[in-house]
Amino acid sequence: MPHTAAETQAEDGGSGSKPQRIVKLGKSPDDSDKKSATKRLKDIDICVPIAYGTIAFYLGRKASESQSHKWTVYVRGATNEDIGVVVKHVVFQLHPSFNNPTRIVDSPPFELSECGWGEFEIGISLVFHSDVCDKQLDLFHHLKLYPEDESGPQSTKKPVVVESYNEIVFPDPSQCFFARVQNHPAVLVPRLPAGFSLPAPVPVDQMNEKKRGDTKDHPLSQWFLNFSEADELLKLAAARQQV
Template structure:
């Protein structure tokens, strides 16, 4: 039986890269603004919960959609965001836990990743005063690890700023990236997000030292979900 070139190309796209891992640093959290004189008993803050790249890169290269599950007191408490930025804005007065579910593209993973974030509206320090100009920002950093990616996936993400990929052996050739996937990288500029000025800089040396010590355990835990 003779295989066509199309069959061979499709086979190469799904072929797994053994002993290879790619990782995607992510940050999830919330920014909350006090409404000041406009605040009422049930509307004291305007807030945004989100999932973003560690330095605000576009995560849509691996993430298909993000589902946020709010408190049951909200209308339509389960909200799906189908395109970046993966964020949701609301207003209210109370703090509660938000379930965040990341759904990936089919060539990335068929298993969703479940995260949990406690919405914060007030400063951690009781003596901290509320300000309409400076929001409360609470964020967590993690790395999602995908083991044995397909050659097609590796080729698609190898030059994307949101994804950390290892260097392959010299002479190893990957399948070409479809034109439509290359075009998608240019559609979203994460720097256009007005919340960027409030995001935590997780590239600072002290943060990296803390994360490096915990990374091995975090990777083991996340691999359970992927």
Template sequence: MPHTTTPLPSKTSIQLEDVESAAKPQRIKPTDYTDNNLNQDENKRLKDVEISVPVVYGTMAFYLGKKANELQSHKWTVYVRGPTNEDLGVVIKQVVFQLHPSFDNPIRVVESPPFELSECGWGEFEICISILFHDDVCDKHVDLFHLLKLYPDAESGPQSTKKPVVVETYNEIVFPDPSENFLARVLNHPAVYVPRLPAGFNLPAPVPSPNMNVKGKDDTKNHPLNHWFINFSEADELLKLASARQQVQDHILKLRRQLSMLDGPPQPSKLAYEVLATVASLVDFRRLLSSAS
């Protein structure tokens, strides 16, 4: 059956607008997942802590040239990866790709990294990408929507069998109040930003995720499409902004606690003036971060 360009049915989920560059990432929080078979996380959760996981999702399409026909003109790959191809299996349990209904078995499940699938076709359509996480990470999921692009823009020149059409989006998935097990497992992982923890804070021994110890499954750095991926050179800077954002939030929470300890109605005092001045400076800092990101 021909692959048409009819969009997929809409779903109840967070739909993201495409990001023009890595300089303005979206910050996504997982939404409710309808699978009741997922176990609820019973691990102790850490309040006022936020873990951020940068991800890139997109497609890469190669023109088949002389091998192309009216039903198969391009070979393409859709994927979810780390900004510099870090292994995301430490966080992600599986990724579900929903293709156009004209494909055989249009709902594809990938349960280990690299989280991707390849197909052949001739039509452009919207792909729903559902990201599910390990049980100790989150019992919710994230839905992303990506338009498969096969044909280059006019200014990019004619189609080439050697140079693919690549469309990618950078985002950050945010996990507030993470479990201790999750935090312990990703504490020193390059794919995950973890805030600075208080001195003397003890975490349990890390519990590996089910697909972490499978030989070869985490070898995403040597991906065959590696040299075609967009270089998100600003990813490190974005992580620094995320770190600064977390520090601002920590300071605000600390100041709120100090304010709540003041007895009676607010009275002019040296402490009160210092607290208000600090809050004002932090608000200005947050505005600076927002404009920078």
């Protein structure tokens, strides 16, 4: 697997991000909600901001040629909150040269780590809980191991980080979905009209038995990029001032 260099990166060559995107997902018109008479909230959107990417560490000159880097691919909440309340499991599709290239991670945090030497495109499929959406979201991320500036020796302490930001929008959510996530920190929900009452939230199967998927205390959290609106506004203001 020859390595390539095809990602948007920051000037320091160590981290980068792709443009922000909004993905809108809805239930199929012939979904089972009609059979179960599940009520939906019309003209209301639920938004789940996520970040996904890779962090790759060079293992140094003593490492073997075929195991030169250790990397982690992941999907996380944009504010490092647990997204297991919405995502049921994530399927990572690795290069065919890996043993068992199709990896399923069925509990948060949704990530996996491997060692190798080549760069390739990783398929990332998000499968949602049944009351959220019956369509999966397919994403693609290019694993990057080598910084843009290769004039000097690669650092073993500073990784190559590439992340993308998406906002997943679920229009006309079911009442049970809305009730379950309305106070969850990883999910953005609008206010309901005054006097509107929701049914008691039904917990997702086995969610209480699983470890929380917060990534606030993740060992790689210092390398995560910040996608907050406040930071984006500061960047825009600085760009305008420079122009």
